[in-house]
Amino acid sequence: MECRVLSIQSHVVRGYVGNKSASFPLQVLGFEVDSINSVQFSNHTGYSHWKGQVLTADELHVLYEGIKLNKVHQYDYVLTGYTRDTSFLEMVVDIIQELKRANPNLVYVCDPVLGDHGSMYVPQNLYPVYKNKVVPVADIITPNQFEAELLTGKNITTEKDAVEVMDLLHAMGPDTVVITSSDLPSRLGDRFLVSLGSQRKVRPDGSRTTQRVRMEVHKVDAVFVGTGDLFAAMLLAWTHHYPDDLKMACEKTFSVMHHVIQRTISYAHGEKTHQEVFRHVCFVNGFVDGSVCHKNTSASFITLNSPQTLMCLFNILYVYIIFLCSV
Amino acid sequence: MECRVLSIQSHVVRGYVGNKSATFPLQVLGFEVDSINSVQFSNHTGYAHWKGQVLTAEELNVLYEGIKLNQVNRYDYILTGYSRDSSFLETVVDIIQELKKANPSLVYVCDPVMGDHGAMYVPEYLLPVYRDKVVPLADILTPNQFEAELLTGRKITTEEDALEVMDLLHKLGPETVVLTSTDLPSKRGDQFLVALGSQNIVKADGTKTSQKICMDMPKVDAVFVGTGDLFAAMLLAWTHHHPKDLKAACEKTASVMHHVIRRTMTYANEMAGPGKRPSPAQLELRMVQSKADIENPAVVLEARVL
Numbered sequence: 001m002e003c004r005v006l007s008i009q010s011h012v013v014r015g016y017v018g019n020k021s022a023s024f025p026l027q028v029l030g031f032e033v034d035s036i037n038s039v040q041f042s043n044h045t046g047y048s049h050w051k052g053q054v055l056t057a058d059e060l061h062v063l064y065e066g067i068k069l070n071k072v073h074q075y076d077y078v079l080t081g082y083t084r085d086t087s088f089l090e091m092v093v094d095i096i097q098e099l100k101r102a103n104p105n106l107v108y109v110c111d112p113v114l115g116d117h118g119s120m121y122v123p124q125n126l127y128p129v130y131k132n133k134v135v136p137v138a139d140i141i142t143p144n145q146f147e148a149e150l151l152t153g154k155n156i157t158t159e160k161d162a163v164e165v166m167d168l169l170h171a172m173g174p175d176t177v178v179i180t181s182s183d184l185p186s187r188l189g190d191r192f193l194v195s196l197g198s199q200r201k202v203r204p205d206g207s208r209t210t211q212r213v214r215m216e217v218h219k220v221d222a223v224f225v226g227t228g229d230l231f232a233a234m235l236l237a238w239t240h241h242y243p244d245d246l247k248m249a250c251e252k253t254f255s256v257m258h259h260v261i262q263r264t265i266s267y268a269h270g271e272k273t274h275q276e277v278f279r280h281v282c283f284v285n286g287f288v289d290g291s292v293c294h295k296n297t298s299a300s301f302i303t304l305n306s307p308q309t310l311m312c313l314f315n316i317l318y319v320y321i322i323f324l325c326s327v
Numbered sequence: 328m329e330c331r332v333l334s335i336q337s338h339v340v341r342g343y344v345g346n347k348s349a350t351f352p353l354q355v356l357g358f359e360v361d362s363i364n365s366v367q368f369s370n371h372t373g374y375a376h377w378k379g380q381v382l383t384a385e386e387l388n389v390l391y392e393g394i395k396l397n398q399v400n401r402y403d404y405i406l407t408g409y410s411r412d413s414s415f416l417e418t419v420v421d422i423i424q425e426l427k428k429a430n431p432s433l434v435y436v437c438d439p440v441m442g443d444h445g446a447m448y449v450p451e452y453l454l455p456v457y458r459d460k461v462v463p464l465a466d467i468l469t470p471n472q473f474e475a476e477l478l479t480g481r482k483i484t485t486e487e488d489a490l491e492v493m494d495l496l497h498k499l500g501p502e503t504v505v506l507t508s509t510d511l512p513s514k515r516g517d518q519f520l521v522a523l524g525s526q527n528i529v530k531a532d533g534t535k536t537s538q539k540i541c542m543d544m545p546k547v548d549a550v551f552v553g554t555g556d557l558f559a560a561m562l563l564a565w566t567h568h569h570p571k572d573l574k575a576a577c578e579k580t581a582s583v584m585h586h587v588i589r590r591t592m593t594y595a596n597e598m599a600g601p602g603k604r605p606s607p608a609q610l611e612l613r614m615v616q617s618k619a620d621i622e623n624p625a626v627v628l629e630a631r632v633l
Binding site: 011013014023024027028030031032033034035036037040041042043047048049050051052053055059062063064065066067069070072 | 338340341350351354355361363364367368369370374375376377379380382386389391392393394396397399608614615616618
């Protein structure tokens, strides 16, 4: 498989967020990963302390120039995630537009990291950039419910709302949308959260169809950072292998998440008491302000007092499929 | 295996040198790799063009401070390679000294990159920093012949010279020394180059001695960049698994190199086409494609114990 990904994300010396979260798994799956580090920090901003340096839009451009001058700017995928800087984001858009001219088949996988649970955790001025410039060039996007609502201006209270919002997002650009987490009530009870996906395709006869997917995903009583980045990377990988089967791609992606998280929790439990916050690996989209403690975007609470219950729950992952054909 | 490496090397957006060359293979082998990128360049400097930014000594210190403030400055290994800045190198030394205080069992794997084939390709003033500050802290050293000669002030023209130079290097600090390549004539002919290694060991009766090994490695008609970085990283991994058996560690390390280089040459020649010399872009190591060989290298080279 000769597949080259350009990933423009954060680098942390220690831990797994941004490019650290995305590169190794993609490489393990055989993808060539070129990575531009948008920042270099000691660790993610959920720790008590973090220190480091950021890349400016100009510096990003300089790096891209180097790649271009050597005529090696052919990519099959571009992957982006958490950003705090509008000029940086706009430079990313320019680069992607140029890369798409160089390879019209390029697939841009975009995690539009804006916030969660009703509030933004990036500067507000990023919102119009995502809405008007970034999402229109995206092919696959992985918003959470809040981000999907922000981008479309429509609230989600029912599954029907979610499907409409995904169609609105399709109309903005991307043929594949996965709402990575939502507050919709799960059929399996309050220990589960609902994720949804939608993929627009054109049939051989020219007619259009949309495959919709719904997943009931275990909630976890922990704060993870970097899992959103892992999710987007793995969705890239598995939609690559299953370009016409969002169900399969999502099952693989969510399953990877499950295994990594399970292993992380077991390890963290082995190390600390269940009251402490886990610092190792995984979960949740993006960071929050350096001064504020971590936010848990897609977890709520199950009791951890019974390890057997925890392991049992983790061994179950239900996927429901809803096929809707729209012409 | 819970083994944490701090690797302070270059980052390139595209290709495999420095941290890009070291990180993936170490992670594949189960090591936790914390990486400080000393530079971020578009690609290595063997291409027609290269652009990017360097990290200053001050910025390096700031990153280390972050790690320290969170009290996660405990490492089992440190790995360093190519550096052009003496103040950066001196800050690296300070950091290593502090990390060794935090963990006295820490193993510092150092590639003292200074030059090759008789010429330096870093600023001259790095030599005293390496010789007087860096190498004394190193536990494992991977100089080529030129670097070994520079550090010891002795020329190598025979195998005996090489053994003496390695002993001189032991005296400077490191218990394990591998001369990654030399101009010594190989017993297997001119399609081979000679590499040597020496490891101080304490025998059962308490006496100190060293295990010396020699390897004949097939030459390749191509210029690769990043192979030294891969070598140092894999030597770290295999000496970790074979801490008292330099022969086994070197055989595994050299075998990984062989598989990766073979795969790269085949690909590069295919890409370049018949009769054409491959470009630097085409010669980038086929790292990702070599995952299986990295995980479990078939041993194809034998080291002789001297």
